Amino acid sequence: MDNNNNNQIQNANQNQNENEMKNLEKKVTKNLIKNYSNLLNGNSFKDFSIFVENKSNPFEIKVHKSILSSRSSFFNEIEKLKGKKEKEREIEKKRLFHSFFSLFDKDSISKQDFDKLKQFDIFLPKSFLIENKEKEIEENQKEIENKFIQENQQMKIEIEEKDKENQQMKPIFDKYQQKYQKYLEFEKKLEPIKTNFPQFSETRIITEEEYAKKLQEWINDNDFFSKMKKGFSTKRDGFDCENWHKAVDGKGKTLVIIKTKDNFIFGGFTQVGWTNDKSKWREEDRNRDDGFIPDSNAFIFSLRNDKGDRKPEKFTIRKEQEEYAIFYNLEVGPTFGSDIFFIFTLATGYSNFGLSYNLPNGIECETDEAKSYLAGSFNKWKVDEVETYFI
Secondary structure, eight states: OHHHHHHHHHHHHHHHHHHHHHHHHHHHHHHHHHHHHHHHHOOTTOOEEEEEOOSSOOEEEEEOHHHHHHHOHHHHHHHHGGGSOHHHHHHHHHHHHHTGGGGOOTTTSOHHHHHHHTTOSOOOOHHHHHHHHHHHHHHHHHHHHHHHHHHHHHHHHHHHHHHHHHHHHHHHHHHHHHHHHHHHHHHHHHSOOOOSSGGGTTOSSOOSHHHHHHHHHHHOOHHHHHHOEEEEEHHHHOSBHHHHHHHHTTOOSEEEEEEETTOOEEEEEESSOSOSOGGGSOGGGTTOOSSEEOOTTOEEEEEEOTTSOOOOEEEEBOGGGGGGSEEOOTTBOSEETTTBBOBSBSSEEEOOTTSSBOOOTTOOTTSHHHHTTTTSSSEEEEEEEEEEEEO
């Protein structure tokens, strides 16, 4: 009986002790959990930081290294790296950082920080992010360089193709360039040259002051020189004889200046002018119908030969040839006797100097020297310009 009682007492004491231990364990566990929670969520004594980088919302998580170490082999293994060489440590760190994602759960960091982390698919420590950022920049730089090389190569190919195309087009371009240059030269010839002597302000022939003064001296008519105008120019009006007559006929006093392609300059002057109105002729000549018009004051002149070493000269009408001073016909241009004449066109002319006008001393009529004196040859000398002035 006593033994039974003792056993019962012992069992009761044992159960009581077990219950007390369980209660104590529960109490300690509860206090530990509370302390752990306070330690986890509080900022006091936290000795490790995890930086989460995000352009719009970067933040820092402060944690207890001892707690992380108790829950993760990551921090335990970091301690093992201390004795290794720098290169080995870097390699090992990279391996550890890649396993860093599984480190965190609700028991490792505060709920507030854990909720922040849930918005990121991937997060890494700041040092690793910087390292990867540098790697990304390096890769981007290489990509930019490769793209630049490709574009440069493509540009080089395009330039080579363009150069090849230009080389093929060069003969054609040169040909048209030459034509264009000739056109510009032709245009330039059409433009009048501005001179210092008003009476020839738009001439392309009388560019020497000496020539202007000589013409003014020979004509000796201030009224003519003060009022005259350039009524016809082959550069402007063409080489058709009929057009020349339309501009010149009936104008009275008329000055014709001729320049050849060989740079001879000569011409003639008449006070009567070209007209088929016989009422303007002398009374004794009105019955004539051969086309010749008399003018005792007509003359021809030479201003320049091809070498430019000839002095300007004036040649008056021969007395016996006064009635043949000029010739009128719509198919014939400005004709002075038989000494200067044009047939059908002003582009080419003829000269048989000495038949109607006085020759220079020492030169005989009908000789090659006489025929070539004014224009360098007897027939078909080519005209550069014919200018005709009248009031």
